[in-house]
Amino acid sequence: MAKIRIYQLAKELGMTNDELLKILDDMGVAYKSHASTLEDTTAEAIKELIGEQKVAEAKRKAEEARKSIPHRPPVVVIMGHVDHGKTSLLDYLRKSRIAEKEAGGITQHVGAFEVKTPGGTVVFIDTPGHEAFTTIRQRGAKVADIAVIVIAATEGVMPQTREAIAHARASGAKVIFAANKMDLPGADINKVHQDLMQLGMVPVAYGGDVEVLPISAKTGQGIPDLLETILLTAELEDLRADPKAEAQGVILEARVDKQAGVLVSLLVQQGTLKIGDFVVAGEHWGKIRAMSDAEGARRSEAGPGSAVQVLGFSDLPVAGDTFTWVPDQVAAKEITEERILERKASQEVAELGRARNLADLMRSMHEAEQKEINLILRTDTQGSLEAIQNILAKESTEEVKIHVLLAGVGAPSESDVLLASTANGAILSFNVNPSGSVKKMAEQKGVPLQTFRIIYELIDEIRKMVKGQREPVFKEEILGTAEVRAIFKLSRGTIAGCMVTSGKITRNADIRVLRKGKEIWKGKIEGLKRVKDDVREVAQGFECGILLEGFTEFQEGDILEATQQVEVATD
Numbered sequence: 001m002a003k004i005r006i007y008q009l010a011k012e013l014g015m016t017n018d019e020l021l022k023i024l025d026d027m028g029v030a031y032k033s034h035a036s037t038l039e040d041t042t043a044e045a046i047k048e049l050i051g052e053q054k055v056a057e058a059k060r061k062a063e064e065a066r067k068s069i070p071h072r073p074p075v076v077v078i079m080g081h082v083d084h085g086k087t088s089l090l091d092y093l094r095k096s097r098i099a100e101k102e103a104g105g106i107t108q109h110v111g112a113f114e115v116k117t118p119g120g121t122v123v124f125i126d127t128p129g130h131e132a133f134t135t136i137r138q139r140g141a142k143v144a145d146i147a148v149i150v151i152a153a154t155e156g157v158m159p160q161t162r163e164a165i166a167h168a169r170a171s172g173a174k175v176i177f178a179a180n181k182m183d184l185p186g187a188d189i190n191k192v193h194q195d196l197m198q199l200g201m202v203p204v205a206y207g208g209d210v211e212v213l214p215i216s217a218k219t220g221q222g223i224p225d226l227l228e229t230i231l232l233t234a235e236l237e238d239l240r241a242d243p244k245a246e247a248q249g250v251i252l253e254a255r256v257d258k259q260a261g262v263l264v265s266l267l268v269q270q271g272t273l274k275i276g277d278f279v280v281a282g283e284h285w286g287k288i289r290a291m292s293d294a295e296g297a298r299r300s301e302a303g304p305g306s307a308v309q310v311l312g313f314s315d316l317p318v319a320g321d322t323f324t325w326v327p328d329q330v331a332a333k334e335i336t337e338e339r340i341l342e343r344k345a346s347q348e349v350a351e352l353g354r355a356r357n358l359a360d361l362m363r364s365m366h367e368a369e370q371k372e373i374n375l376i377l378r379t380d381t382q383g384s385l386e387a388i389q390n391i392l393a394k395e396s397t398e399e400v401k402i403h404v405l406l407a408g409v410g411a412p413s414e415s416d417v418l419l420a421s422t423a424n425g426a427i428l429s430f431n432v433n434p435s436g437s438v439k440k441m442a443e444q445k446g447v448p449l450q451t452f453r454i455i456y457e458l459i460d461e462i463r464k465m466v467k468g469q470r471e472p473v474f475k476e477e478i479l480g481t482a483e484v485r486a487i488f489k490l491s492r493g494t495i496a497g498c499m500v501t502s503g504k505i506t507r508n509a510d511i512r513v514l515r516k517g518k519e520i521w522k523g524k525i526e527g528l529k530r531v532k533d534d535v536r537e538v539a540q541g542f543e544c545g546i547l548l549e550g551f552t553e554f555q556e557g558d559i560l561e562a563t564q565q566v567e568v569a570t571d
């Protein structure tokens, strides 16, 4: 390597001569002037040092940039079993928010509302239950950071509590439990704790990390603590959003109002949405003409964490679609038109390749290298459910995990189909039949849904799935051999003129070169020719020319052995 002079290296590293001379002084390197040459090792050491400094500086800047982005309020969804108090809790939170304002405040439904506490603001999605939440997730958007799952302490964990947990987990939201109805004499928080332990979740009270807050949606008892826990959880998540970024968020609801036209509720997640902005959401676009918030107040802009109702969409966007800012109408139109075309094209493909049964699902999981089988189990009785779960636990292997997203008594529901669809899973039911509408939905969404009458048939099906997902085991199979009879040295390599002496040689086979019975090389074929034509295979008794990838030292009499890897059936 040519010696480098100090001023040359300084230029290469983008620094001044003086800066580099200072580094040399610090390193104790002697020089006469900036024109002196450096030893190779010194130059390398300096390059390495500067490289490290640059990486550290870039890291520090990235962290600084992240820290300069302000925090945003957490977005919370409330879920739980029917009648456990989701609506009451939302009502209480909504009222407590208004109580802080001037009396007589009017509220309007914009899909989410804010609760301000001394510790910070929390945004609540204004629709109880997981249907709305799952519909939003179905479209690929993550809307809630935290799920509060309400459990009536008079009843404990019920089937839809388990569903809510499964949905929340599948979305990646943090889960906090609210043990509700604590004002009632029959309330027993210990039962809630124990039920959760049975599901493998250890409450903080028992030394675990699962938050269970006793509350009453009726009296408001414990709700400040619940809000505080939400904010603490959010703090750990370090949620940030840049108000200066291009506006982006999720459509929460959309409807047509006879007078106002298309009304869209949306949640801004990044950036600031302003009047006059153009946005696209799925296949629809709009120019924001007016915005109003949950207080019914007109807004000219909405920053991260704000839910607003907007006017300006010409068509109804779909709840759950993300919306993004675009610079103008030309961009808005082009993007939405492109999306419509893309959808039409992919629909045609989907018609052909939709996963309709377990075998199809297994194939798609295999292609995606998914090593977890996600299942929803539905049975007629608790007894059969437990029996199946016990057997399943034994079928899970190190390589392929069986993950039961949800197990419950009763027929599969539409919400099960949504869950299975987002998790790329299957629904297996035992002795219970899904309704026609559920079957139809499963078909539309490509979710395998199968009903069994005999437990062992169900288990067999699962065994097949596990087997399908195992890493395949391969063994080597010899395809054929060829003997080198002549050697041609050409400009593009050395070609072995061979006679296929047994079996066949194929273009994509693995080749072993054997000389006097010993392997001297192993690799792939680069070219296989019969006379002058490139061919895919040559059979016994024919001559051919073989060019190998990276081997040229042929000798007459060498044997080329062609092999291929074949999958071995395992049980």
Ligand SMILES: Nc1nc2c(ncn2[C@@H]2O[C@H](COP(=O)(O)OP(=O)(O)OP(=O)(O)O)[C@@H](O)[C@H]2O)c(=O)[nH]1
Binding pocket: 080, 081, 082, 083, 084, 085, 086, 087, 088, 089, 128, 180, 181, 182, 183, 184, 215, 216, 217, 218, 219
């Ligand atoms: N005493 C008492 N009653 C409550 C409390 N929370 C809810 N309730 C009552 O429980 C019943 C069900 O409450 P909702 O808030 O409608 O329950 P939900 O979970 O929204 O129910 P669905 O919307 O049907 O799924 C109502 O009669 C409420 O008044 C509470 O903390 N204490």
